Amino acid sequence: MNRCPDSLTDLDWLSADILLRTIPDGVMVVDARGHIRAWNRMMERLTGLTHDRVCGKPCNILHCNQCGDPRKLPDECPMLRGELDERSIECEIRSADGSFLPVLRNVGVIRDQHGTIKGLVECFTDLRKVKRLEQQLSVLGEKELLHEPPPGLTGRSSAMQDVYRSIHLAAASDATVLLHGETGTGKERVAEAIHHASARRDQPLVRVNCSALSETLLESELFGHVKGAFTGAVQDKPGRFELANGGTIFLDEIGDISLLSQLKLLRVLQERTFERVGDSKPHHVDIRVICATHRDLHQMVLDGQFREDLYYRIRVFPILLPSxxxxxxxxxxxxxxxxxxxxxxxxxxxxxxxxxxxxxxxxxxxxxxxxxxxxxxxxxxxxxxxxxxxxxxxxxxxxxxxxxxxYCPDKQRLAKTTNNAADHPRLDDAKSNAMPDSPEAFKALLAECGGNRSKLARRLGVDRTTIWRRMKQLGL
The missing domain is CATH 1.10.8.60 (Helicase, Ruva Protein; domain 3)
Structure with a gap:
């Protein structure tokens, strides 16, 4: 078995020139004055600078963003001063076209047998692919953390980000969705966003305002009726469930329907079948159901106003809309x-x-x-x-x-608390919240507000017209 040589120089077929040419990274050698003495082919490919163009030039021709003042070489270089024997840093160097390249720069000090610094050998690894990958991962991470508002919705708060995330999840399935939140929070907009982001987007979205229909009319609207089913039924009429076949039906204010209507609705949600009013023939539908309410359905279940089985049937995937x-x-x-x-x-x-x-x-x-x-x-x-x-x-x-x-109970309670604050009086609060009785006191308080009457009104908790009236009474 052949023994490995103690030094690369013992290999008669390996010269310094061959070594520099074949190393897969860019290699540069500088002397003790910081001037370039060797420059391999990978360095030429990396920077676009040829050996003839850089040889004998100071190494600051690379304009490394991690080096000190290039005019003070070698005095400002810690490697050439002997403070460091090796160094590995991520930096940027300038190429022939003026652009800057991200590289990993590994530097080692060259010393002779007496320990005198003769120069540096530096290896440069191209990091452009790594940086591009990091940027792509960063963008993907931002997209995961920050969802863009669907059409019809506005807001970037954390509460709305939770809603957007829920819309994305709901749109990927056919599970029944319950939207609950106060009146005016945009439940219908969320239902539209779920439908348009789902696989049923090309099929109809049928809306039903349950609170606007009486019990008898609601059944006819939802399930349809046949001719002669009741007075005025002069022809067959399909219901909203039938019209929504293949698409989505949105039952708004579902908490307002009667217990009898809840029972009939439960069968449709369970079996996806229904019968028109006045008919015994079952009809099957393929629909996605989205319900919405501003009521507390759980409390209604406890009070016996809403069927428990229907509650759990529609509450498969609940989404709370913030006020x-x-x-x-x-x-x-x-x-x-x-x-x-x-x-x-x-x-x-x-x-x-x-x-x-x-x-x-x-x-x-x-x-x-x-x-x-x-x-x-x-x-x-x-x-x-x-x-x-x-x-x-x-x-x-x-x-x-x-x-x-x-209009705002919290504001009303705060005002009462302020008015009853005599138990914990403070001079600053009294000065801020009391309407001045004299022109001098009024002027002083107005001056503290920078002469801004609206700011003074907010400070005193009154309307700006009250400030104007008070100024007129004081002759100001």
Whole structure:
């Protein structure tokens, strides 16, 4: 068995030139002054710089972003100063076309037999493929973490991200979905998003507002009827389930239907079969069912107002829609969305809302949620005559503190707490919340608010018109 040589120089067929040419990484050798003395072919391929162009030049021709001041070579190089014997860093070097390349730079110090530094040998590994892969993984990670709003929905809050994620999951199956949340949170928009993202997108989406139909009419609307089934039934009529065959049926406000209608609906959800009113022939349908309600169905089950078996049948995949006050961070996006919407409808060019109006919108509790916000912006389009919607362009219940407290129980409780704060008096609070009795005190308080009467009104918890009236009483 042949013994391996102690040194590469013992191999008579391996020269330094062959070694430099065959190493798969870029190799550069510099002398003690930092000037390039060797430059292999892989280095030429990597940078586009030929051996003749760089030989004898300072190594700062690479413009490495991790090196010190290139004008101070070799004094500023810790390797040439002997402070480090080896170093491995990720950096960028400049190529012949001026672009910068990501590389892994491994540097070793060359010393003679006396320990004197004679130069450096540096190997460069191309990291472009690695960086591209990292970028692709980063983009995929961002897409996984941040879902784009489906058409018809607006918001980037964490609460809405949960909704978008649920829409994505629901659209991939045919499971029955229960949308629950306060009135005006966009349940119908979510139902549309699920349908249009599902495999049934090319089939009909049939909507039924259960609260708008009486018990008798609801049965006929859902299941259809045959001619002569009741007075006025002059011909056969298909029901909503039949019209939705192959697609999706959206049962809005399902918590408002009677116990008898719940029983009949349960059979359809279980067996996907129904009978028209006045007929005994069963009809089979292939449908996806999405239900919605603003009621607490679980409490209705406990109170005997909703069938427990139907509750669990429709609650296969529940999605909770957050109220607007739970995602106030989305409010500026929603305001912009509605302004753009009404600009398209009316042909106007309103640019946005001013700071006072935005502060008022953010301070309101929005019991009617997104639908109420849309109505408020539409109201402002009627009253606004400038490019920006102002405070007095908003509905009265939003801008008047007294009405705002009446509409918002939390604000009302806070006001009562403030009024009953005598148990824990503080000088600053008394100064801030008491209406001044003298012109001097009023002027001083107004000065603390920078002369801004709206800011003073918010500080005192009153409407801005109250401030104006008080100033008139004080002769200001």
């Amino acid at each position: 607007l006050r739970e995602r106030k961070g989305d409010l500026p996006l929603l305001v912009t969305h509605f302004i753009e919407h009404f600009n398209r409808i009316t042909g106007r060019t309103i640019a946005g809302v001013d700071n006072e109006a935005l502060h008022c919108l953010m301070d309101y509790c929005w019991p009617g949620n997104v639908r109420e916000l849309e109505n408020a912006i539409e109201h402002a389009f009627v009253t606004c005559r400038d490019k920006l919607i102002g405070l007095f362009d908003l509905p009265m219940e939003l801008r008047m503190v007294e009405l705002r407290h009446a």
